[in-house]
Amino acid sequence: MADNRVVQGRMVTPKKLAELVEGESVMDAEPIEDTDRDCPDCGSDVISVGYMPSVTEFVTGYKCQDCDWSERDA
Template sequence: MTANRVVQGRMVTAESLAEMIEGEDVMDAESIEDADRECPECGSDVLEVGYMPSVTAFVTGWKCQECDWSDTDRE
């Protein structure tokens, strides 16, 4: 399991990273991983986290470590 990571200058847990991506509370989150991609806005490293925004949904989200960019695998 990956430890907490620094995102935009502050330490985040998997849950708080998922909440940054989702914009609201999440039910559960898996560990933070390094995504094999660069941020399309600033070129910095991107983190990946899988999380459940609700009982019936599972989402993979990505968040840049340096800027506001984030994305999910939602259709």
């Protein structure tokens, strides 16, 4: 499985995807995964990435591949 995915027309790495969700740089990110969720805004596919915004925190971020929607679960 490829590490990078196309999000809103741009190829992104797991770390870049995490930064899109977080809004700032992150320390580390796990491989991007598909979810069985649809975007609540546009109905497109949602992907997820686990990442560490800091040494003591692990977050799962969710991002629509086609629009600006995202959310995070700490």
